[in-house]
Amino acid sequence: MKVLRLSTQLHKWIALAVGIQVLFWVAGGLVMTAIPIETVRSEHHVREQTPTPLVFDGVQAPGAIAAAQNLAVARAELKSTPRGTAWVLTPVEGDPVTVSAATGQAFPALDTATATQMAANAYRGDGTPTSTVLLPVAPQETGKEGPIWRVDFNDTERTSFYLSPQTGEVVTRRSNVWRFYDFFWRLHILDLKEGKDFNHPLLIGLTFLTFTIVITGFILLWIRVGRDITVWRARRRDRTG
Structure with a gap:
């Protein structure tokens, strides 16, 4: 239970802290995959x-x-x-x-x-x-x-x-297509000034925090699935017994 409680708290608060940037990452990824690079380059x-x-x-x-x-x-x-x-x-x-x-x-x-x-x-x-x-x-x-x-x-x-x-x-x-693309690229790498540096500490830190969200999410999933299986088996024994 302690692991479940700790994982839940970490998952919740870290997700709250980095959720907006994760949204920017997903939105930027959508823009960069939806618009052909040839169109961006005119x-x-x-x-x-x-x-x-x-x-x-x-x-x-x-x-x-x-x-x-x-x-x-x-x-x-x-x-x-x-x-x-x-x-x-x-x-x-x-x-x-x-x-x-x-x-x-x-x-x-x-x-x-x-x-x-x-x-x-x-x-x-x-x-x-x-x-x-x-x-x-x-x-x-x-x-x-x-x-x-x-x-x-x-x-x-x-x-x-x-x-x-x-x-x-x-x-x-x-073009305006390039500028639209560039805006989301800058959000994606968190370099709003020049849009070039994707190795700076802020991006690395947020990426690490996002990684912890994934890990704690898997832990929560593992615990909850295991608990659900245990409950299902107990109910099945009660019905067959």
Whole structure:
């Protein structure tokens, strides 16, 4: 009886303490399994693009570009972009530098009309661009740093395309579906600020407490089922006796 009483009290009070978070976990799990991740990432709004072949004519050597900019480069990547062939130079220290492979210099600044057109060219769906703005600091939801272009579309999900100010590439996509999903993800891992850390003490502690609810629940079930079986056997003996 002492074990039953102790298990009952632990189960009741711990469940009361963590019940709301368990509700968030279940709700978050439902959202994350019900909404396809491709929809969250707005992949259905990405227009299929024909690969653009790299243009090697007139491409400057990365070593010469690095020397001109006094960079100690650890890696150089040549790629096609909406604005032409580009070198992405990753220095030993610091952030990658993107330059035109033809000129060795940074691409000219994008204007609003060009950014809008590039986003529209990359978009698939029934929406049209409604707002284009160059943000001096990338929003947290992009996971990027530095300036970034944001082009909003008036589709059902209120999709936003974020473009690189250097190359005009769509570096990430966000929508109200993504924000809804992200809200429940943050609740799920209890990191409302950044939505990245799922190893912090609060989450670990609540998970441990939830584990104790399961254990005490099994103990209560075992005791109650055993008691019910004993009562059933006693009644059966009385009827047969």
